[in-house]
Amino acid sequence: MTRPVPPRGAPLTDARSGAITNAMTVDVEDYFQVSAFDDVVSRSEWDRMESRVERNTRRLLDLFDEFGVKATFFVLAWVGERHPALVGEIDRRGHEVASHGYGHRLVYEQTPEAFRDDVRRARCILQDASGQAVVGYRAPSYSITARSLWALDVLVEEGYEYDSSMFPIRHDRYGVPDAPRHRHVRHTPAGPLVELPPATVRTFGINLPAAGGGYFRLLPYGWTHRALTRLNDHERQPAVFYVHPWEVDPDQPRLAARGFSRFRHYRNLHLTEPRLRSLLGSFRFAPAQRLLRRSTTTGSGESAVPLFIG
Numbered sequence: 001m002t003r004p005v006p007p008r009g010a011p012l013t014d015a016r017s018g019a020i021t022n023a024m025t026v027d028v029e030d031y032f033q034v035s036a037f038d039d040v041v042s043r044s045e046w047d048r049m050e051s052r053v054e055r056n057t058r059r060l061l062d063l064f065d066e067f068g069v070k071a072t073f074f075v076l077a078w079v080g081e082r083h084p085a086l087v088g089e090i091d092r093r094g095h096e097v098a099s100h101g102y103g104h105r106l107v108y109e110q111t112p113e114a115f116r117d118d119v120r121r122a123r124c125i126l127q128d129a130s131g132q133a134v135v136g137y138r139a140p141s142y143s144i145t146a147r148s149l150w151a152l153d154v155l156v157e158e159g160y161e162y163d164s165s166m167f168p169i170r171h172d173r174y175g176v177p178d179a180p181r182h183r184h185v186r187h188t189p190a191g192p193l194v195e196l197p198p199a200t201v202r203t204f205g206i207n208l209p210a211a212g213g214g215y216f217r218l219l220p221y222g223w224t225h226r227a228l229t230r231l232n233d234h235e236r237q238p239a240v241f242y243v244h245p246w247e248v249d250p251d252q253p254r255l256a257a258r259g260f261s262r263f264r265h266y267r268n269l270h271l272t273e274p275r276l277r278s279l280l281g282s283f284r285f286a287p288a289q290r291l292l293r294r295s296t297t298t299g300s301g302e303s304a305v306p307l308f309i310g
């Protein structure tokens with residue numbers, strides 16, 4: 001038996017200040033499981049690698065406690081299967097448990113059948129470990145793109161209610177540059193699915209990423225701060241922000257990756273935590289499932305009706 005997803009955290013729009021609540025999300029995976037290292041560490045080696053994901057995830061849990069922030073943890077179920085107590089702890093400490101799939105394979109490199117097995121298995125493992133109904137999904141490396149849109153139908157059929165896998169930017173591995181930038185509902189033959197795209201800002205007709213991850217470490221902190229201010233104050237939209245546990249672990253073992261992947265993974269790891277502190281102290285955050293509610297500025301300030309925009 002799983003519990004339904006309870007509303008958690010503060011209302012989406014603060015009744016007094018009008019400040020908007022953003023989504024804080026964590027993709028729970030270990031440092032050797034990132035897609036950029038697929039050719040450096042094979043899946044058959046994962047079990048032999050030093051695991052640092054528990055300690056690093058707890059570091060984020062402690063940080064969120066410090067700021068009174070609840071978040072969504074998109075847990076890779078391969079990790080959840082080996083560390084069920086960690087998934088239980090995420091639930092106990094008041095956060096949302098969501099799915100990052102099981103095997104961290106790019107969606108557009110899978111068949112629809114293999115993808116269905118992956119997301120079904122992941123949901124079972126994470127629901128068992130957390131006791132929560134798992135309704136959110138984020139693909140490895142945002143790999144729901146124009147050539148894997150069929151995945152959205154599968155997600156609805158498998159019981160997911162929202163997805164956060166379509167990044168409306170151009171990137172070497174992912175991106176749907178012309179997708180809507182803000183949360184919206186996708187209508188699939190199996191029913192509606194809310195899409196929560198990672199944060200972007202639109203400048204000179206192009207969408208630029210401002211959602212966390214490598215962009216948070218490689219660009220100056222002010223870039224993300226200004227982008228979230230613009231989204232919240234001018235566009236009146238919530239931002240979806242993401243971080244990985246390995247990004248708060250500057251001492252992680254260095255793998256033999258080369259070139260830009262190495263740069264992108266290891267650069268400025270020591271800056272993630274202090275920058276997160278600035279961000280958590282400056283903006284309002286809640287779990288991603290809070291964004292399934294429509295925000296209004298009248299009456300009680302919020303409606304529980306699912307949003308159907310664009």
Ligand SMILES: [Zn+2]
Pocket residue numbers: 027029034100104139140141
């Ligand atoms: Zn991932």
